[in-house]
Amino acid sequence: MANKLISQMGLPPSLSHVFSARNILTAKDALSLPETDLMTLLDIDIALVRSAVASISEATCPPFQTGLALLEEKMKSGGHLSTLLPGLDNALCGGIPFGALTELVGPSGIGKTQFCLKLALLAALPECYGGLNGRVIYIDTESKFSSRRMIEIGEGSFPQIFRLQGLAQKMAERIIVTRPTSISEFNDSLQQMKLTLLQNEVKLLIVDSIAALVCWDNEKGTISSRQSPLRGSLSFLKSIAEFSQVPVVVTNQVRSHSSDDTFHYIFKGHRKDTSNSERSESHLTAALGIQWAHAVTIRLIFEAHSGHRFIKVAKSPISPPVAFPFVVESSGITLLNQEGISVAGSEINAIRCKGCNILTQ
Amino acid sequence: MEISNLPISPSIRSKLLSKGYTSLSSLSSISPSFLAQELSVKLEEAVEVLRAVSDTTTSKSAHIPNGIIPGAVTAWDMLSEEQMQRHISTGCEDLDAILGGGIHCKEVTEVGGVPGIGKTQLGIQLAVNVQIPVEYGGLGGKAVYIDTEGSFMAERAYQIAEGCIYDILDKFPSNSREFLSCKERLQVNNFLAGIFYFRICSYTEQIAVINYLENFLTEHGDVKLVIIDSVTFHFRQDFDDLAQRTRVLGGLSLRLMKLSKMFNLAVVLLNQVTTKFTDGSFQLTLALGDSWSHSCTNRIILHWNGNERCAYIEKSPSVASASAPYLVTGKGIRGINSNFKRARIM
Numbered sequence: 001m002a003n004k005l006i007s008q009m010g011l012p013p014s015l016s017h018v019f020s021a022r023n024i025l026t027a028k029d030a031l032s033l034p035e036t037d038l039m040t041l042l043d044i045d046i047a048l049v050r051s052a053v054a055s056i057s058e059a060t061c062p063p064f065q066t067g068l069a070l071l072e073e074k075m076k077s078g079g080h081l082s083t084l085l086p087g088l089d090n091a092l093c094g095g096i097p098f099g100a101l102t103e104l105v106g107p108s109g110i111g112k113t114q115f116c117l118k119l120a121l122l123a124a125l126p127e128c129y130g131g132l133n134g135r136v137i138y139i140d141t142e143s144k145f146s147s148r149r150m151i152e153i154g155e156g157s158f159p160q161i162f163r164l165q166g167l168a169q170k171m172a173e174r175i176i177v178t179r180p181t182s183i184s185e186f187n188d189s190l191q192q193m194k195l196t197l198l199q200n201e202v203k204l205l206i207v208d209s210i211a212a213l214v215c216w217d218n219e220k221g222t223i224s225s226r227q228s229p230l231r232g233s234l235s236f237l238k239s240i241a242e243f244s245q246v247p248v249v250v251t252n253q254v255r256s257h258s259s260d261d262t263f264h265y266i267f268k269g270h271r272k273d274t275s276n277s278e279r280s281e282s283h284l285t286a287a288l289g290i291q292w293a294h295a296v297t298i299r300l301i302f303e304a305h306s307g308h309r310f311i312k313v314a315k316s317p318i319s320p321p322v323a324f325p326f327v328v329e330s331s332g333i334t335l336l337n338q339e340g341i342s343v344a345g346s347e348i349n350a351i352r353c354k355g356c357n358i359l360t361q
Numbered sequence: 362m363e364i365s366n367l368p369i370s371p372s373i374r375s376k377l378l379s380k381g382y383t384s385l386s387s388l389s390s391i392s393p394s395f396l397a398q399e400l401s402v403k404l405e406e407a408v409e410v411l412r413a414v415s416d417t418t419t420s421k422s423a424h425i426p427n428g429i430i431p432g433a434v435t436a437w438d439m440l441s442e443e444q445m446q447r448h449i450s451t452g453c454e455d456l457d458a459i460l461g462g463g464i465h466c467k468e469v470t471e472v473g474g475v476p477g478i479g480k481t482q483l484g485i486q487l488a489v490n491v492q493i494p495v496e497y498g499g500l501g502g503k504a505v506y507i508d509t510e511g512s513f514m515a516e517r518a519y520q521i522a523e524g525c526i527y528d529i530l531d532k533f534p535s536n537s538r539e540f541l542s543c544k545e546r547l548q549v550n551n552f553l554a555g556i557f558y559f560r561i562c563s564y565t566e567q568i569a570v571i572n573y574l575e576n577f578l579t580e581h582g583d584v585k586l587v588i589i590d591s592v593t594f595h596f597r598q599d600f601d602d603l604a605q606r607t608r609v610l611g612g613l614s615l616r617l618m619k620l621s622k623m624f625n626l627a628v629v630l631l632n633q634v635t636t637k638f639t640d641g642s643f644q645l646t647l648a649l650g651d652s653w654s655h656s657c658t659n660r661i662i663l664h665w666n667g668n669e670r671c672a673y674i675e676k677s678p679s680v681a682s683a684s685a686p687y688l689v690t691g692k693g694i695r696g697i698n699s700n701f702k703r704a705r706i707m
Contacts, residue, residue, distance in 0.1 A: 002376040006388065025571065027565055028563070029571055030579075031565050031568040031572075032564075032565070032568075032605065032609060033605075033609075034608050034609060034611075034612050035612070039368075039370065040371055043370045043372050044370050044372055045368065045370045045373075045409060046368040046369075046370050046411075047368075047409075053572060054572060054573075054575075054576070055571040056569070057568070057570070057571075057572030057682075058569075058572075058573050058576065060565060060566060060569035061559070061566065061570045061573040062559060062560060062561065062566060062570070064479075064505075064557045064558060064559050064577075065505075065553065065558050066553065066554045066555070066556060066557060066558065067488075067515055067518050067552075067553035067555070067558055068550055068553040068554040070513075070515040070553075070558055071515035071516065071518070071519060073551055074515050074516065090620070093514075093516050097514070099511065100511055100512075101511075143406035143593040152480075173565070180594065194662045232552060232598070234598065235562075235563075235594075235595065235598045238510070238511060239538045239562050241511070242511055242560065242562065246524055264644065264645060265644065265645045265662060265664060265673075266639065266644050266645075266646065266647070267662075267673065267682075269673060290475070290476070290633075290634060290635065290636070291597060291633070293475075293476040293477075294476045294510075294591075294593075294633045294634075295594070296476075297510070297512055299476075299477070308659045314477060315476055315477035317481050317482070317512050317514045317517050317587070318520075320515050330508075344668050345665065345668025345669065346667075346668060347668070349477060349478070
């Protein structure tokens with residue numbers, strides 16, 4: 001919509017000629033300038049500028065829907081990819097939502113890739129078995145995708161289906177794995193995907209992991225700029241999700257959390273928070289910063305403490321803050337407690353990694 | 362006022378100056394055809410110039426009943442108007458109390474906080490609460506929800522509307538005659554149908570929708586609330602020239618303020634946080650910069666206070682800075698002391 005051409009908007013011809021003569025060709029060019037700048041640039045008076053901007057805005061503005069229409073649309077299209085983990089599905093009102101960015105964050109080795117493998121399988125399954133009957137695009141930046149493991153998960157979770165001849169092959173053929181080696185390759189494949197997603201019936205997009213891409217880009221010395229190198233890709237990922245109404249699942253890494261990282265608002269003053277010191281040894285935080293944390297719609301934190309692993313629903317517009325203990329088995333991830341443990345307060349955002357290191361036991 | 366301050370195109374202005382017309386009085390007694398001939402412009406353009414001149418001169422000497430300046434009202438009139446204003450309840454009594462009743466109409470309120478604190482929840486709660494019928498203490502108006510991040514979930518709006526209706530029916534006895542008629546209007550589907558939802562995918566569309574709102578609001582006169590969730594997202598992603606960004610944002614906020622006054626509605630902008638280097642260390646602050654922080658009338662920051670969610674009024678011309686705790690429950694935003702059963706979301 002932003003790149004809509006002014007010449008096609010139905011403005012009076014003399015006006016659109018003035019715009020194109022000054023090289024203001026798209027709605028984006030026209031609306032990025034304040035009205036007085038446009039008046040100076042185009043050499044026409046303010047009333048004419050205002051009416052031109054009003055017509056361009058009306059043409060560029062997307063149509064509106066009522067909340068009721070939105071709900072009905074959601075009901076029709078299903079709207080969720082069930083994870084087959086009843087507790088998690090309940091908390092997320094059905095499963096991983098379509099059209100939104102879901103983030104899985106946790107320390108290495110905790111089970112994020114296992115979760116992604118199972119999701120990929122679930123999306124490829126035919127609808128009679130609870131799947132989406134579509135293709136899956138798996139963007140693997142750390143070379144962690146293991147098809148053997150995925151078939152193992154399949155045989156463990158749906159033994160009766162996978163014994164059927166040829167079905168395992170059919171499922172595996174629906175999962176498309178790509179391994180970009182730089183951010184520009186990643187962006188290019190995203191661009192191409194926007195067109196092919198609908199044509200090829202892709203029902204799930206997984207990026208495992210997005211933090212690795214940023215690490216590569218650091219070699220160019222962009223650490224000095226405070227703006228993340230992923231800016232363009234982020235809004236593009238979101239718009240792909242919206243446009244094609246597929247679930248997009250992204251994996252993120254963690255980094256250690258020093259006490260300097262605890263930012264406070266100016267009005268709160270500088271209080272020394274003593275409780276932080278005991279947590280700082282095992283306190284981790286999600287990579288990619290606060291801008292990324294704002295951008296994702298749902299954040300699932302995978303953490304380990306007191307000898308168990310937990311999936312926490314940390315950020316979600318539709319769920320209460322709950323944590324589910326889980327284990328990783330041959331059939332993938334299984335929840336130990338379907339009810340979930342309610343987590344109070346800002347604990348829901350903490351990531352801990354205690355109790356699963358074999359050397360300390 | 363000089364010729365250089367008139368809202369006319371630069372080429373005509375330079376022609377006027379080169380012909381010696383430097384002040385408004387020199388243009389006061391000239392006919393359009395004479396001016397057209399003098400400047401070698403078309404007759405219509407000369408008429409426009411003279412109209413611009415007469416607009417600026419008559420505004421200085423017009424007679425206005427109450428205020429001495431056109432468009433002004435006395436403080437007494439404003440006071441009586443303000444006392445008649447209804448406010449939009451946030452769902453939490455403590456927060457309503459420190460806000461002086463709720464979110465004010467005719468003002469732009471900015472709400473910011475870290476991810477996951479409940480900004481979108483508050484946005485959806487306000488979009489539902491503005492529709493509470495007048496008989497039950499609400500405004501009975503509709504809401505425009507401009508979503509730039511895709512965080513509006515229709516199922517959650519359904520839950521919040523359900524919770525709101527449940528609490529209203531609980532609070533008001535349903536046997537009195539005047540309530541019976543509007544009780545029928547208290548349907549969840551009606552509340553959902555009263556939210557006009559725009560999904561914005563770039564900052565160009567964001568600017569376009571705010572420009573278009575004037576026409577939209579003229580058509581849909583019962584809209585009493587405009588929420589933008591969030592105003593920051595696209596401006597942080599793709600804008601490279603920060604000075605231009607500040608100017609564009611300034612234009613946006615002026616337009617929103619004008620809309621709120623013209624149509625007597627409340628504008629609520631949800632903002633993200635960023636870090637700023639002050640006093641030798643990084644502090645949390647709302648995004649979009651220092652110039653933007655002046656644009657809004659009121660500013661509320663949602664933050665974690667230990668294990669509690671709190672709302673802090675950082676900036677308001679009419680109420681004192683204060684903090685109030687709130688909860689995000691299955692039914693929406695509620696206060697801590699309200700009697701409720703913590704419903705599990707199914």
